[in-house]
Amino acid sequence: GVMVRADVTKEIEVRTIIPPEIEKLPWAGHIGIKLVEHVIPIIENSESTLLFTNTRAQCEIWFHRLLDQAPQLAGTIAMHHGSISRELRHWVEDALYNGELKAVVCTSSLDLGVDFRPVDSIVQIGGPKGVARFVQRAGRSGHRPGAKSKIYFLPTHSLELIEAAALRQAIKDNYLEDRVPYFLTHDVLVQYMMTLAVSEGFDEEAVYKEVISTHAFADLTREEWEWNLRFITSGGTSLRAYKEYRKAVVEEGKYSVVDRRIARRHRMSIGTIVGDHMLNVKYNRGKTIGSVEESFISRINPGETFWFGGRNLELIRIKEMNAIVQNSKKKSGRIAVWGGGRMSFSSNMTEMLRYKLNEIESGSIKDVELLKLKPLIDLQQERSHIPSMDELLIEYFETKEGYHLVFYPLEGRLIHEGMAHLIAYRISQIEPRSFSMSFNDYGFELLSDAPIPIQEALESDLFDETDLLKHVQASINAGEMARRKFRDIAVIAGLIFRGYPGMPVRERHLQSSSSLVFDVFEDYDPENLLLRQAYNEVIDHQLEMVRFRKLMKRLRNQRVVLSRPEKPTPFAFPIMADRLRQRLSTEDVEDRIARMSIDYTD
Structure with a gap:
């Protein structure tokens, strides 16, 4: 193939909405909604504005708060996210296209795949977690050749000002993320083969050459291809006794489906989009x-x-x-975490964040956002340390809650979640401990009611890559994760039928059926390619083991700075606050965190 790429640089202007005051002990979401009065003039001075949020709940909150603060906008602003009915979403899209709306508060539902006129202004509420996502959203404005795209960044807590500076630097350097493709997705291949079979049928040699010419299946072996052929004709080794899995037949050298019921069910099930249940x-x-x-x-x-x-x-x-x-x-x-809260920094974003922290540590601050953060930076330096590019900061301190051990790998929330379980597991091998865990994009916290043997853990090579996958699987319920992943694979591959229009199969029946098939494959067909795919996708995409290994290698080569602050630091406080959000009721949490902030600021 040939890639055609225009040698044109898109100009993107990033404007940060700077909070009037910087809290020395920040916590997620605290200052964002307080800046609503700074957003209203942007909407009023623009013909059209998109306000992007990271979660559906945040979208709802901002929509209603804007109406509370500016009731004159009623009838000219709308909301758009995935839980809203399709009819209402289409109405919003049409109204935006026709210029009938002045502003739309939305989630990623308006990122891609929706056609409407270019808007004047974009407001990103909270960190977008990735450079490419931020650039994509910025491109919704100034969507004409030679036009400048303009995007406002509104931080939801003080530390996100560092992200604003990191995003501007990444855009300047054109440092965008690559899309990580899926390889050897046998569920998709089975569905494609069945789609060909229910139409005019297919010649297996011709389709095999077509399939291996694609990037995703370039490494497909002949043995794996023949396994897929056996699967659609007999159900494979463990399902051959069941007639419903004998879907395709070979007639005159072609694989085809002659059973009308099987063909109808397949047509009703075509598609690979599955959501979290x-x-x-x-x-x-x-x-x-x-x-x-x-x-x-x-x-x-x-x-x-x-x-x-x-x-x-x-x-x-x-x-x-x-x-x-x-x-x-x-x-x-x-x-407990939900979808939007699980969004994590991309590897590019974390690298730019470490770059900006290195500028802070070296004293070479130029960005207006970092200059505004000086009170917070000074307190972090006073109580603990700001890590440079070649340092790993670990903080260990005691409060009324217990003993806190906080690591700052600066590698993103999802990686920190896996690493928190791994470190807790390895420390428990030295001395049994029970931990509460909390994590954000900057680091993770292990909280125990007894002293934590961190010095012994560091001396025992805590970041050793030996048996890494084994230890990760021991610390996280990888088998159950694979079972849940298999449910989606089973649906895409046609092992599980989701029901006819208006008569869907209940989710618990889907899970029960897929769990039964999963157990059959585990016990009687452990080399089943769909089963192997489930485990591989857990390791490669949910646990991100390639990125995990790179992190462990980086940490082994970094100098560990073990700090013992007397009080929680500006870096640690937002992680602690996130943990309290789930332990307290909604009515109590804001007041409790605010009191903690006052107590620990003194």
Whole structure:
């Protein structure tokens, strides 16, 4: 193929909405909504404005707060996110296209794939987590040859001012992320082969040459191809006894589907878009407390605890689409997270963030955002340390809550989540400990009610890459993660039928059916390619093991700075505040964190 790329540099102007006052102990979301009065003039002085948020809840909050502060905007602003009905989303898109709306508060639902006229101004509320996402959103304005794109960055807490400076630097250097492709997705290949079979049929040799010419299947072996052929004709080794899995037949050298029922079911199931599903959180006696995303609950082993709705709950078991729990008296537990809260820094973003922190540490500050952060920077330096590019900062201190161990790898939330479990596991091998964990894009916290043997852990080569995958799988419930991943693979591959229009199969039945097939493959067909795909995608995409290994190698080569501050630092406080959000009720958490901020500022 030939790539055509225009030698044109797009000019993007980044303007940061600077808070009037900088809090020395920041916490996520605290100052964002207070800056609404600075956003209203942007909307009023522009013909059209898009305000991007990272979560649906944040989108709802900002829409209503804008109307509270500027009721004159009623009828000229709208909201757009994935939980809104399709009809309303289409109305908003049409109204935006026709110039009938002055502003739309939205999530990534308006990032791509929606056609409307270029808007005058873009406001990014909170960090976008990635450079390419920020540039894509900025490009919604000035969407004409030679026109300048203009985007406002509104921080939701003080540390996000560093992100603003990092984003501007990344845009200047054209340092955008690459898309990480999926390889050897056998579920997609099976669906493609079945689609050909239900139409005019296909010649296996011709299609094999076509498939291996693609990037995703360039490494597909002949044996793997023949496995896929056997799978669509007989169901493979473990399902050959069941007639419903014998879908395709070979007639006159072509693979085709002759059963009308099978063909109709396949046509109803074409597509590869799957979303995260919710699990009900229920007491053992049956009362439902609420719901969490399965990607969170699948990481928890039975007997472990997590905070949800102000309660500390112990997971008893996962049964179909229910997480069965009981109250726990333990003080430690993981923190429940939802989709938007799980968004994590890209590797490019983390590298630029470390670059800006290195500028702060070396005293070569030029960005207006970093100059504004001077009170926070001075307090961090006074109480602890600001790491340079070749340093790893670890803080260890005690409060009324217990003993806090905070690491700052600066590698993004998802990597920090996996690393928190790994470090907790390795420390527990030295001396048994129970930990509560919390993490954000800057670092992670391990909290224990007993002293933590951090010095012994560092001396035992805490960041050793030996048995890394084994230790990660031991610290995180990788088997359950693969089981949940397999459900989507089974749907795409046609192993599970989601139902006809208007008569969908209930989620618990889907999970029950896919779990049964998963167990059959585990016990009787461990080399099944769909089963292997489930485990590979957990390792490569959910745990990001390639990036994880690079991080561990970087940490081994960095100088560890173990700081023992007397009080929580500006870097540690937002991680602690995130943990408290799940342990306290909504009414109490804001006041509690505000009081903590006052106590620890003195």
